[in-house]
Amino acid sequence: MGKVIAIANQKGGVGKTTTAINLGASLAANDLRVLLIDTDPQGNSTTGLGVNKRAGLPTLYDVLLGERTMDSVVVETAFHGLDLVPADKNLVGANIELVDAERREFRLAERLAPVKAKYDYILIDCPPALDLLTLNALVAADSVLIPIQCEFFALEGISELMDTIDRVRDAFGNPLRIEGILLTMYDDRTNLTRQVAQDLREFFGDEVFRTVIPRSVRLAEAPSFGQPILIYDIRSRGAESYIRLAKEILENEQANRKSAQGAR
Ligand SMILES: Nc1ncnc2c1ncn2[C@@H]1O[C@H](COP(=O)(O)OP(=O)(O)O)[C@@H](O)[C@H]1O
Numbered sequence: 350m351g352k353v354i355a356i357a358n359q360k361g362g363v364g365k366t367t368t369a370i371n372l373g374a375s376l377a378a379n380d381l382r383v384l385l386i387d388t389d390p391q392g393n394s395t396t397g398l399g400v401n402k403r404a405g406l407p408t409l410y411d412v413l414l415g416e417r418t419m420d421s422v423v424v425e426t427a428f429h430g431l432d433l434v435p436a437d438k439n440l441v442g443a444n445i446e447l448v449d450a451e452r453r454e455f456r457l458a459e460r461l462a463p464v465k466a467k468y469d470y471i472l473i474d475c476p477p478a479l480d481l482l483t484l485n486a487l488v489a490a491d492s493v494l495i496p497i498q499c500e501f502f503a504l505e506g507i508s509e510l511m512d513t514i515d516r517v518r519d520a521f522g523n524p525l526r527i528e529g530i531l532l533t534m535y536d537d538r539t540n541l542t543r544q545v546a547q548d549l550r551e552f553f554g555d556e557v558f559r560t561v562i563p564r565s566v567r568l569a570e571a572p573s574f575g576q577p578i579l580i581y582d583i584r585s586r587g588a589e590s591y592i593r594l595a596k597e598i599l600e601n602e603q604a605n606r607k608s609a610q611g612a613r
Pocket residue numbers: 360361362363364365366367368393477533534535562563564565566568569570572
């Protein structure tokens with residue numbers, strides 16, 4: 350059964366989409382079957398994986414508000430093992446159109462259930478808002494990965510995000526775990542980055558991934574070619590960091606499974 354990881358932070362520009370695409374590719378490179386669900390109306394994961402947002406392309410919108418099954422909108426990407434559920438600007442309407450729906454927070458979880466067995470990992474790229482789409486992602490997820498940009502206002506909004514995670518646990522009965530906090534756009538030449546990273550590690554402790562994602566021009570360039578960094582420049586520091594992140598997540602998974610077995 351695929352493990353579902355929501356990649357969330359209501360702040361824009363912190364590296365959610367870059368992480369969704371490149372962690373997705375790095376997991377797939379380990380011979381795992383990976384599905385990336387784009388839930389951002391901007392559709393950056395869609396474009397960044399080289400999928401053309403042409404008119405009539407079936408998207409997540411048609412699954413959440415139409416008759417289509419999740420399965421029927423999945424597209425293969427150029428990266429072997431990595432599939433995508435595309436999004437486009439139609440999704441803007443979903444927030445409003447879902448408001449009156451029954452079990453509106455569970456729509457994504459319900460529509461995702463039938464395809465979960467086909468994948469090892471399902472990553473959900475969230476929009477930059479604590480809206481109904483992000484709430485649907487958190488309700489559908491087993492865990493949440495929170496990218497944080499190493500800059501002065503890094504912690505801004507994080508308590509609000511943590512409150513939302515608590516609400517998903519309490520009000521929606523989903524024992525959502527924190528997969529980890531990911532430090533992105535790390536530039537070790539600046540004192541500010543190092544200071545912010547140190548503060549975040551003090552504040553969140555073990556919840557912060559050991560792997561950090563460096564600021565890298567190659568990572569920023571790759572989406573304009575519709576490619577994950579593993580295709581665009583496999584030898585770059587950016588590629589190396591996402592490959593390491595995938596490894597860290599797989600190791601954590603194994604450790605968790607062992608301790609769960611030990612507890613039985
Ligand atoms: N590690 C990085 N180094 C350099 N640029 C990055 C890095 N991660 C993301 N970017 C760039 O920063 C911008 C915001 O990143 P993105 O992943 O789209 O954030 P979000 O999805 O949280 O809005 C994009 O232009 C992206 O290419």
